[in-house]
Amino acid sequence: MSQLDTFGELGERRRPLVTLIMPESWQPVGIDGLEPNASAALMHEGNAAVVAGPGAGKTELLAQRAAYLLQTGICPWPQRILAISFKRDAAANLGRRVTSRVPEHASRFVSMTFDAFTKSLVDRFASALPASWAMHDGYKIDFPTERNVEGFLANIGPAAPLDIRADVMRIRATKFIASTVGGWDLPIEMPDSEAGDATEYAALQWWRARYLGRAPAELDFVMINRLAELLVRSAPQLRRALRITYPYIFVDEFQDTTSAQFSFLASVFADGPMVTAVGDSKQRIMGWAGALPHALKRFAQKFDATSFPLMWNFRSSAGLVQMQHVIATHLEPSTAPAISKTDADLDGNPAEVWTFSSVNREAAFIAEWIATDIAKSGRRPADFALLARQKIATFEARFRIELARYGIQVRNDDELVDTIRLQDLLKHEVARLILGLLRLADQPRGLPTVWQEVLNTLYRVHGAAGDEVAQRRVGDDLTAVTTAMRSWLASNPSTSTSAREILEQLLSLLDVGALHRYVRTTMPDEALRTVIRAFWARLDKVLPNSASWADVLEKFECADAVVLLTAHRSKGLEYHTVFFMGLDDDQWWAHGRDPVESTSTFFVGVSRAAQRVILTTTSPHARTGRIATFFELLDEAAVPEFDRG
Ligand SMILES: Nc1ncnc2c1ncn2[C@@H]1O[C@H](COP(=O)(O)OP(=O)(O)OP(=O)(O)O)[C@@H](O)[C@H]1O
Incomplete structure (x- = not known):
């Protein structure tokens, strides 16, 4: 077969x-x-x-x-x-x-x-591509910039057949890859480049420039998707x-x-x-x-x-669900009201707007407020998120300093670690595996959840799920790896060991070939070395300030911290209390380009809160600026505003 x-x-x-x-x-x-x-x-x-x-x-x-x-x-x-x-x-x-x-x-x-799925198809079955689209010498991943696309369009426009030239010259660089290349189904037989409309012409020229006649070809994920679609068709x-x-x-x-x-x-x-x-x-x-x-x-x-x-909402309390409904009906008037299935655990307002006279005042006030709330309630720093539309880094230094006064850490999930974002690194299965192994080596007992997570990952890596004999072998190997790593950590203190040394040591104990194969089949959109390099970069950053291996791991993960992240990165996540900061023209400068999508971004951010959302601004003109509609929606939802000095 x-x-x-x-x-x-x-x-x-x-x-x-x-x-x-x-x-x-x-x-x-x-x-x-x-x-x-x-x-x-x-x-x-x-x-x-x-x-x-x-x-x-x-x-x-x-x-x-x-x-x-x-x-x-x-x-x-x-x-x-x-x-x-x-x-x-x-x-x-x-x-x-x-x-x-x-x-x-x-x-x-x-x-x-x-x-990952479309790439796995192309990687495995490229040889079955129709002859006109045969891949001759593999490919490399290349993400063209908007400037590359502009240059390309400027080249092909004047050379296009006369009847479609004006249309080709009207194609916009911003939408070209997603809409023009992404919207074109590759024909099984190579079409005549002079035939077809402007879209077909431009898309075909793109394929000529980056794929046909290139060895190796240069592909981004839209092109990989198109090849996968052609393959299957x-x-x-x-x-x-x-x-x-x-x-x-x-x-x-x-x-x-x-x-x-x-x-x-x-x-x-x-x-x-x-x-x-x-x-x-x-x-x-x-x-x-x-x-x-x-x-x-x-x-x-x-x-x-x-x-x-x-209709049910399991995340947010009733007050928040009502407030979300005002934004939801602004986006889609026919939205039916959702029913909250979560009890409120607070007495105060579920949503408030806070205004500040300066960004320093904002950071100092919020930090003290979070510290007081934690002291009163027993909540953890990780129950709080600090969100902004996009420029989250501008908040980081101030909040890091202010929250540190109360012994509270901050983690910027948007931070770039080598080539990937901290959020992606910390959630990456391979990074979690390595971190888990180091934790188990550092602390032999009392981490049953970590042990189970590492074991489950290793079962998947070795294809052992559901196979008792293979599972026992994986379990024995895990014991051997953690024991070996434990004695290595004991004789190599964190204060005099480099990130490279610890990673090399750990990887020497693992079946890296199996890990490679696992990553290639389940996450083909990201190479194992990308994650390892990011892991290394993060270790490099935390090692110099750490007193012990436990301290290194704690700082690496920074799990019990107030999180800083963009509204886009907050998608799918939830926190007890969300501060949605920067309600002003600076953060929302692009609102006018696409007010619907911008309002959806606002909706995503606001709806991450389970119990409380506090929207902040330091701009005296915010109410009358680009995002005046947001304030109208907040007024309609009867969200009170407080001047916090
Ligand atoms: N049937 C359920 N019973 C109890 N809790 C649930 C149930 N379904 C989901 N939850 C909890 O509700 C929260 C939201 O669930 P989930 O993330 O699946 O929602 P979602 O619809 O994907 O949300 P969003 O679109 O905002 O990302 C989670 O904390 C989840 O554990």
Whole structure:
């Protein structure tokens, strides 16, 4: 049987010994219950569009549906569920939720980013591309800048056929890759470059410049997506194999789907596997990156999906849900009010606007306020988030100094560590594995959760989930690695050891080949060395100020800290109290470009709060400036304003 027939995935492992549950006896795992529509969506036999606001449990619903399909055998062994997310941390988060709910089935739940999935297809099956699009000498990943695109468009415009020249010259560089290249399905036969309209002409010239006749080709993820779509469309065997391997498909945050991604999904999965798409069009904040308008509606039409609107909100208390509703109806007037399922744990206002005379006053006041709140309530620093529209770094130094006065740490999740953001590093499965191993080596007892997480990751790395013999071997290896690493740490104090030495030592104890293979298949959009380099850079930063290995690890993770992050990075996350800072023209300078998307960004930020959101500004002109509408919405929601000096 060829690799194409089975997609090279099925039949590799032994059938695990697990008891199946009858569908009618199945119960949600780890939660009390679901609203009726969520239960219906969970058990639906067909394509489903789950449309719901923030905190409705959309991601949780996917994790529960996975548990249902796997535990009942409705998704029979060895077939798998493929879950597609847009961001790596969202993919990892969903994977973790399923692993913790149904560890015995975790190997049959594949949670990947869109880019990772399409890249894995191109990497494995490029040789099956139609002759006109054959890849001759591999490719390298290259992200063209807007200036590259402008230069390219300026070149091809004057050379375009006369009848389409004006149209070609009107194509905008900002939308070119997402819309023009992303919106063009590669024809199986090479078209005549003089035929076709301006879009086809420009897209084809792009492929000529970066792929055809280039060795190696230069590809970004939009082009990789287009090649993957062509592959599947032109190789029916591969399409069939994918459909057999993955009879159930989940897509999280569907509102962020681009036209390229939508056409890929339609080519591969329409009229085939059961697709469950979840999303919230009011949280569509990736339009600038090419997210399709009305993606969920289009999905429901194209996939003939049943819609399941959800009304419950498990995250935010009733006062916050009411306030969110005002913004939600501004974005979509037909939005029905959500029902809060979370009790308020505070007496005061759930939302307030605070104005300050200066940024220094703002940082000093908020720091003291957080310290007092922690002292009174027993909450942890990590219960507080400091959000801003985009320039979060401008707040960091001030808040670091002010919060340090009270012994409270700050972590800037937007910080660039080598080439990746701190948030992505700390959530990366490989970084968590290395960190976990170091923790277990440093502290032999009392970390059962860390031990279990490391073990689960190693099971996945070694393909041991559901195989008791292999699991025992992985467990024994883990004991050996932590023991060896423990004695190494004991004879190499943190004060005189370099980041390189510790990483080399740890990696020498691991099966790096297996780790490479694991990363290549589950996260092909990111090389193992990228994560290792970022890990190294972070270690380099924290080592000099640390007194012991425990201290190094604590500073590396900085888990118990007030978090600074952008509204975009806050997507999918939640905190007890959110400070949404910088309500002014400076942070929201681009509001006028796309007020709807900008309001959605505001909505995403505001809806991260479980109990309290405090919106701040230091600008006396904020109310009458670019984002005057936000203040009107806050007034409409009766959010009180306080001058904090
Ligand atoms: N059925 C449930 N019962 C209890 N808690 C739940 C349930 N579903 C979700 N939750 C909790 O509610 C919170 C929000 O869930 P989740 O992140 O899945 O929501 P979401 O719809 O994806 O939100 P958003 O769109 O804002 O990112 C989480 O803390 C989650 O653990």
